[in-house]
Amino acid sequence: MQNFTSAEEAVKLIKSNDKVFIQAAAATPTPLIEALAARKDELRGVQTIHLHMEGPMPIADPDCHEAFHPNALFIGSNLRQAVAEGRASYIPVFLSEAPLLFRRGIWPLDVALVHVSPPDLHGYCSLGVSVDVTKAAVETARYVIGMVNPLMPRTHGDAQVHVSRFSALYYEERPLLGHEPKQPTDIEMAIGRNVASLVEDGATLQVGIGGIPNATLSCLTNHKDLGLHTEMFSDGVIDLVQKGVINGCMKKKYRGRMVSTFLIGSRRLYDFVHDNPMLAMLEANYTNDTSVIRSNPKVTAINSAIEIDLTGQVSADSIGTRLYSGVGGQMDFIRGASLSEGGKAIIALPSATTRGESKIVPLLKQGAGVVTTRAHVNYVVTEYGVAYLFGQSLRQRARALINIAHPDHREELERAAFDRFKNINA
Structure with missing residues (x-):
């Protein structure tokens, strides 16, 4: 479990024309996305799929269009312009059925990028704040790249992923993305x-x-x-x-x-x-x-x-x-x-x-x-x-x-x- 690598090295598992799942919402693995975007000149035709993303989405920038095409199951504010301009796509699907995209091979995944807690004494990391369709992606992708973050809460239920499932691990302590509650109007x-x-x-x-x-x-x-x-x-x-x-x-x-x-x-x-x-x-x-x-x-x-x-x-x-x-x-x-x-x-x-x-x-x-x-x-x-x-x-x-x-x-x-x-x- 000490074999951590850099974000840049971890995303080298991704090849042109791969289908890549990215964990979303508060668990969006921003450093891995940024490292992936940095490879825009060497990759072509990478399709990403995810729920709504928080934070920056550099793979949706106009100069990344040839390298990446994001596919959103739910569109966040950081993808609306890209969808409107044809640089990203929207897949309408009930959330209850979204895991079937991976389990039925409709979207066969090459790589999954996820954001997890450090492993416990038994070697299990937690998907923390985002299990949703992530569990199905982790189970079906050929390679799983994990961002290990000690600030990711350890949650119970379906959130556990054994460390042996990961093909590469990157470590960074970083506050989770989120929203402070506002006083209702x-x-x-x-x-x-x-x-x-x-x-x-x-x-x-x-x-x-x-x-x-x-x-x-x-x-x-x-x-x-x-x-x-x-x-x-x-x-x-x-x-x-x-x-x-x-x-x-x-x-x-x-x-x-x-x-x-x-x-x-x-x-x-x-x-x-x-x-x-x-x-x-x-x-x-x-x-x-x-x-x-x-x-x-x-x-x-x-x-x-x-x-x-x-x-x-x-x-x-x-x-x-x-x-x-x-x-x-x-x-x-x-x-x-x-x-x-x-x-x-x-x-x-x-x-x-x-x-x-x-x-x-x-x-x-x-x-x-x-x-x-x-x-x-x-x-x-x-x-x-x-x-x-x-x-x-x-x-x-x-x-x-x-x-x-x-x-x-x-x-x-x-x-x-x-x-x-x-x-x-x-």
Whole structure:
């Protein structure tokens, strides 16, 4: 285990036309990516594949176009321009099915670049904050290159990788990428209160990162016996665990434990999850499996959207034809929550953009992708209230959504609804 090499030497395992997996989010192995980009003049046709990346992405720079072509299962801010300009590509896939790309040989991997903890006494490193599709990549790639970082938290579950699996190891102590929690805005707090009003005692939560999830979690301090089964979480969960609000005692799967597949947040979060037996970090094909999700009680799935039309169609991965993020696990959890006994599938979003444009629209923008269909949406929440859509006609849906739209846009939406449905009060 003392046979560490430099990042530059480690990435020499990568050859032209190789398919290379890169661990993502807070575990993005930035030094290995930078070392790979430095080989742009000697490599051609290398295809990379990954979830959303944090930090710099030099392999997506214009002068690296001949050497590398990134393929994103979820587009981060550092790849949007490259995707728009054709220097990178987007692969739409449910997070629950993403590991199958590797296990079924649809994306046969030559090399996997991962970011792990130092090995324990038994020789096992931990994938730490990003198990998701990484476990499948590590198991199927011909070569695995590891960045060993003592600041990577050791997590339990599916995160363990024996040191013998690595073809090359690079050591660096470096703070993990992440996000400091921000104080929710007044609008986010109003949305959070409305979402929290739907959460029952004993519910199993799916939450994400950002102002709305944090606002919602801050409104749950008087709840009891909540569980956590989610694809990811951030700092907002910590206080509820420490107060005993989230204890998982009502869950059917991993009772008494939190389940997630990746994490991103502050150093406080990474310290909280380090060697924490209450947390099980599991593969995405388990955490996002609808049959697993639905087995827990009162699953309350809280997701967001870029825009939603008057019939309930949700666009969450693009702004018109402009690709923005990804399919991710929204449908996995929307469906799982809907089928859970007492479950609630929630789309929570501000009524308007920061530029004042309505996020509830007569029609989705031309070319927008429908991530969640109108048949799957149960609840839509804005700062103006809650619209319950399940079992409602298109006319009734339009009326309910107009009632929670921003007041500045309701008249326009009513005209559009009348033109389309003739009588939205029927």
